[in-house]
Amino acid sequence: MNAKLVQDIMVPLEEYPCIPETLTLRDAISEMAVQILRKNQVSLPRVALVFDEDFSDLLGVLRRRDIMRGLEPRFLSGSLDYQRKLFNVEIDPNIAEISYDKIVAGIRKRAGRLVSEFMLPIKATINHDDHIMKAIYEMVDQNISVIPVLKDDSVVGVVRSVDLLGELALIIGS
Numbered sequence: 788m789n790a791k792l793v794q795d796i797m798v799p800l801e802e803y804p805c806i807p808e809t810l811t812l813r814d815a816i817s818e819m820a821v822q823i824l825r826k827n828q829v830s831l832p833r834v835a836l837v838f839d840e841d842f843s844d845l846l847g848v849l850r851r852r853d854i855m856r857g858l859e860p861r862f863l864s865g866s867l868d869y870q871r872k873l874f875n876v877e878i879d880p881n882i883a884e885i886s887y888d889k890i891v892a893g894i895r896k897r898a899g900r901l902v903s904e905f906m907l908p909i910k911a912t913i914n915h916d917d918h919i920m921k922a923i924y925e926m927v928d929q930n931i932s933v934i935p936v937l938k939d940d941s942v943v944g945v946v947r948s949v950d951l952l953g954e955l956a957l958i959i960g961s
Contacts, residue, residue: 791954793922794915797936797944798823804835806902808846812857813898815849830949834933836942837906845935845942847906857905858894912937913946919954922946 804818815835822829837847910929913922915938925934932948 791919792915793913793917793919793936793946794938794944796919796950796954797915797946798825798950799944800836800942803945804832805842806835806837806849807840807842808837808901808903808906809840810902811899812854812902812905815854815902816898819851819854825950826953832933833947834945836935836945837902845909846903847908848933849902849906853905853907857900858897860890860893909935912942914938915943919946919951923951923955926951 802823804821806815806818810818819832819835821832823832833851835849836845837849838845910931911925912935913925915936922934926932926948933945935942936944936946
């Protein structure tokens with residue numbers, strides 16, 4: 788078995804969602820609805836790469852949960868203990884009376900917020916000719932599921948945890 792390099796398993800940049808920092812959360816949801824086909828397996832991306840307006844500099848990543856955080860109703864932004872109490876019917880038997888229409892209107896309004904408010908900084912990058920074991924190390928060390936792949940200081944793709952797990956399955960014979 789030959790050593791696998793990151794470039795052998797990465798998703799090329801043109802097949803992965805890349806968005807400008809000035810995009811709204813509403814538009815980011817649409818951009819992340821693309822299907823990625825790798826080794827006859829279809830998946831949806833968990834993360835979008837966020838670039839500057841002219842796509843020359845990689846600025847960060849936007850995860851699904853960052854979008855949800857941006858859309859979350861304001862009354863849910865309190866402490867975890869407070870959030871749990873909101874949904875405890877024993878404490879408030881009128882919980883069902885929360886206005887669904889008001890909540891939806893608020894979510895729709897917050898969908899106009901910019902990606903730049905919720906994106907996370909890049910924690911790690913990896914070179915296209917690095918061994919996949921380096922990618923595994925970086926993913927575990929930085930607690931991330933996607934790493935941008937560089938070639939000559941330009942982003943050429945991403946390596947995802949699902950791709951690395953597939954390679955590990957081949958190595959151990961699963």
